[in-house]
Amino acid sequence: MSDKDRANLLAILDSVDKIKRYISESKDAVSLYEDELRYDAVLMNFINIGEAVSRLPMIITEEIELPWNQIRGFRNLIAHNYFGVDAEELWQTINENLPPLKQEIKNFLEK
Secondary structure, X not given: OOHHHHHHHXXXXXXXXXXXXXXXXXXXXXXXXXXXXXHHHHHHHHHHHHHHHHOOOHHHHHHOOOOHHHHHHHHHHHHXXXXXXXXXXXXXXXXXXXXXXXXXXXXXXXX
């Protein structure tokens, strides 16, 4: 694995950790949405995740079993429809999809 690929994987992990920190004071999707700074920061980190994913070579994305197209697609949804992002969908994505994303990447990096 190249240093650049490792840096992209670490950038994804960093953004996941930031998102989890940013939502730590939110009890649900509504409270996150009402906290504009945190909400915007979370969205920006999803964009960062999507950007880093788009720079990963196929050899890595084929080895790590994750829904890469959906991850890139979520980035595109946020970037191109920023004001149309559903807070409930965002909250669900954070709580259901980020833990396995983080774990799979950590497992891959530890090999």
